[in-house]
Amino acid sequence: MEHSKVTPREAQRRRLPLEKHRIEDWIGRIYTSICVVFLIATIVSIVYFVTSKGVATFAVNGVSFADFFFGTRWAPDASPPAFGALPAIAGSFLVTLLAAAIASPLSIAAALFMTEIVPTFGKRILQPAIELLSGIPSVVYGFIGLTLIVPFLRDHVGGQGIGVGAGALVLSIMILPTITSVAADALANLQRGQREASYALGATRWQTIYRVVLPTVLPALLTGIVLGMARAFGEALAVQMVIGNAPFIPTSLLESASTLTSIITLGMGNTAMGSIQNNALWSMALVLMLMTFVFIMIIRLLERRNRI
Amino acid sequence: MPMPFSTEDLSIYYGEFQAIKNISMGFPAASVTALIGPSGCGKSTFLRSLNRMNDEIAGSRSTGHIWMDGIDLTAPHTDVIKLRQRIGMVWQRPNPFYKSIYENIAFGPRYYGIKNRKQLDEIVETSLRRAALWDEVKDRLKDSALALSGGQQQRLCIARALSVNPQILLLDEPASALDPVSTGKIEELITELKKDLRIVIVTHNMQQAARVSDYTAYFYLGTLVEHGETDQIFTNPEKNSTQEYIMGRFG
Amino acid sequence: MPMPFSTEDLSIYYGEFQAIKNISMGFPAASVTALIGPSGCGKSTFLRSLNRMNDEIAGSRSTGHIWMDGIDLTAPHTDVIKLRQRIGMVWQRPNPFYKSIYENIAFGPRYYGIKNRKQLDEIVETSLRRAALWDEVKDRLKDSALALSGGQQQRLCIARALSVNPQILLLDEPASALDPVSTGKIEELITELKKDLRIVIVTHNMQQAARVSDYTAYFYLGTLVEHGETDQIFTNPEKNSTQEYIMGRFG
Amino acid sequence: MTTQTQILRSKARKRAKTADKVATVVIIVFALSIVAILLGLIGFIMFRGLGHISWHFLTSNPQTIREGGGIGPPLFNSLYLLVLTMIITIPLGLGGGIYMSEYAKPGKITSFIRLVVEVLSSFPSIVIGLFGLLVFVNTFEMGFSLLAGALALTIFNLPLMVRITEQAFSGVPREQKEAGLALGLSKWKIITSIMLPVAIPSLVTGTILAAGRVFGEAAALLFTSGMTTPPLNFSDWNPLHPRSPLNPLRPAETLATHIWKVNSEGLAPDAIQIAAGASAVLVIMVLLFNLFARWGGRTLYRYMTASKRMN
């Protein structure tokens, strides 16, 4: 309702009879606001601390931006040390894209299966199965990667087993549930009228899926894929166990490479806080954080498109 | 032989619940049949089963027969897809594809193998003209269909249904979400179209049923209570409950 | 001074859209006023604004006044919560709390500070009796309210509204989701209750409006077209469009 | 209709049908391969680990170099850490979620908060771990401790909890809220007495699922709750005593970090079996969380809505 301006005194007079319902509403408002303020404070402090530590490499230690972002030599203990993070950045992107490439078709197929083909079986078996996949902790994935995928690759594909390929495989299994559940939600939310209109015209199921359903939910599917990529980009332990961690841009899928997260976990404990070696790792964490923002931005753009 | 388009002893179940109970009725050619009845009586379910759209709902199943030119549409080996190409359908809420106006109409014919651009253009124009929409949209065929008003969208959906030359048109409360002007247009359209087509329409609006239909069927709790010429049903129904419904529309 | 319960120049907007346009009307005591009009004309919006329930809808705002015993309900410092305690409301679809029958009724009085078990018991019984539900539920007051049939649930909602002794009762199509028998009971109830209360009821059912109301207001596209005694409106309306609506119910 | 178009129609139909069949088969194969992956993974973990699980394994102390170490303290730590995390998360998350669904008005601030929640929930857990190291462990001088770990996990879990709450509350039928308003109840009373009971089933389901996720988290904990457990005295339950298992200021290695450690450092001869056994335990726990969440949600729903008395 449109209210006229209230003078402070008037407002106070009005608040005077502290009736029960007014007190209650104040309690509710204050309590929930505190919670929200806490949320905001959390993110502000995360951004502040990670940024201030991450910037130290450049501001305090005088490493140049260009050397860090485009340098290909990562040798923090050499003299003079080199802090080229490009191999790790490239490695992160590489495994992320590969994982998305492997997981997306599988996930979208699974989502289609659940919503378009066999909804009953899909809902009862596949969906819980996928939720379970998402519940398996990443250290267990790492363990599986090391005891199952790496030996398999070594014996049947060649190379050392350990490498980009193994990392991408492990990650792809980890992001399967993310993409699948977003895709399944999007498909389920599609107005049933869309499908029915197509069926009523005599289109087959695949024609309906391919020409009506998929194009309509495409932005949502992409959102799911980006969410999966965000998860893959930030995953640390499982990747670190199987990717090999050599600070080089790999030339083949079977070659060892490193990611931002793997370099961070490898070095964080053995470097002294405040040393240049340690600060460089925080810069990598800063890159991770900035990438999170980028992923969210992409998702937001996609969602805007989704509204048609 | 039964009437060229008719149901025989048709029952439809959702799980255990029987939504349609042994209905046998025919739909004469070049005429409009209106289905009326209180909410939840099964009108939509019955209508949707006529092109076996109800099959798409998990948990629904049917017994009985639907005859179309001597073919039993419910027989297991019947080609549902083929039959749907001969039966058009329009829903209560307009549901254009999230595509351009042109693509909405060209979608069906293209799947029937018509690739020739000229031929498609022609089909689009004819269909839109038949749905009395051509003049309003001819300059913006490439625009998104969702930019149209509700009434225009609904006529677009009718045009889309017409694009594949159906012999039967099923309409489920096609005007209930529309304003009076649009409603008037749709009703005119129905009267126009029935010259070439069998039309079955579900409506809650008695006036509408009286205005557009030749035959009326009154449903109640899944059964067909009364079915006959509209004039007779509205002026002199056999059953008391029909009269009550039409006069008072209880509930 | 305006009538003890009335609106003055009331307009309601959803964002840019003006759903109610400058309506001034009064609701006489001990009588039933029916609001009728085609779908979307703003009946619900108007009714819901009478206890400022519409405030809860994001994006809605209003101008004008609502008077209740000389107090302007729309004034900024009015204690909305308190005023709502004097205005009961019942919706189209029954919405009992997910609690026992007893708790549904006792909830409001308890909140107002009545803790005494005996007193509460009494209120529950009186309210249920007034809503003509007591005999049907007195043996299962501890059962979930959701276990009741639709008609019973709706009467429970009326009983709940009565439990806090309102002076005004707002009903939005209270019987439209019910079967004829339940509808009859609700109508009886309304006739009974109006002795003590002002009642405002929205209905789509002309028969119902004619049966229960003393005054009728016809809305169209957000304006109040005609307002007067029910007998007169139904037999001899001033405006053509009112007549058309009542007779034909287009749309 | 011309015969030509009829021929076209039937040809196109045949092609469409073939495409339909092929696509259906492909989709089914892909979907089933996911099931196969899942069964394979779970089967593998169980096959490798189940044999090693025994009461002794579940209750005894880990061994550094000798055989026969157990996972008692890590298992306890995981559960206790979860409890601590939930004690912090639930009230905050509930408040935030209720704010989002009931108090927030559409506008810049609300969409900013929504962005905050979204960003927070997609931060890599290692970033949160590092933040915890810097702020909780160092700046607030909590050391490697359960408390620091619980706070890090809270950051991790809070956005999820907010979202669960928001969804649960917006899932409550609007009419329930309006019924309360019409009775002249305060908003807060409506939220706590009318909406909360209706929302509880989905709240419980969501919370347990979120808990399952927290249970397996390791990256954020390496830097916050540490990788060691001091000797515990399981007969001393005073949270203020240093040897008490409940002392929130002691370091704690959880099941997940234990797997990580054993898997990599493992000096004990049976390190591989211990990692396998612990992985199996971890997966079983997550499975239990899942089952319990579904079952709990359904039961509560039936209880809350008393729908068992219906029909």
Added chain:
Amino acid sequence: ACGSGNSGSTTTGASSGTGSTGETASTSTDSGSILAVGSTALQPLVDQVAQKFMADSKYANISVQVQGGGSGTGLTQVSEGQATIGNSDVFAAEKLDADKAAELVDHQVAVVAMAAVANKDANVKGLTKQQLVDIFTGKVTNWKDVGGADQKIVIINRPSSSGTRATFEKYALGQKTEDPAGSIQQDSSGTVKKLIAETPGAIGYLALSYLDDSVAELSYDGVEPTVENVEAGKYPVWAYEHMYTKGEPDASTKAFLDYMLSDDVQKSDVTQLGYIPISGMQVQRDAEGKVTKK
């Protein structure tokens, strides 16, 4: 060391236990709590000794907490006063600024030796220093060039911040190396061992405590990596395990450090966990790497 982190709890002040229990042996009336943070390589030993220490009624009033986190963390923490003892695999001067390192007092509690280790199929028994340098700098890429099978060499390194790697590079290779392309880096010794055992042509280095039949340890310039050879000063690839305190330790810390060096510990726990007792060493080495006879 894997894992990481700092530890901040200043526990020195927070005395635990009842300080005035008269029953404790007169030698130790100290009470206090000790926080030892750092190297994960050293952690198992300190952990085990701490438990034994606390179980000893003589020290009933002293409580010792041991945390991992890595050598870097341990040194940072002890230097900033957050921990009582900083455990490290390397000399403090290698990680900290000189002035900070100068404040710390070194307590060497054990010796740990590293051996180059290869996959068994490489068919090599030993390598010279030059051969090792050639391999780890990527000059030699096939085992046949160093007298082994015709098999591509796969290098498995530890991270450059690792103490094991620092020791191996300093005393076996005599120089820092950078990982050649295609090499593998693993966080922890356990994984390194597993990979060397599994991967054909793999080479890496491990502390002696990790060695077993699954991998082949290589002699260095003809000297076998055995405890005897290390103690006698013949095998050079070894380092001290350090426990640093900031300034001289207080009484209770000193009691613990002395306990650490007691025969009771050195002869049992130290050897049991695969370290070499400090007492058995016939040579000693300073921070610059100069070896002298004891």
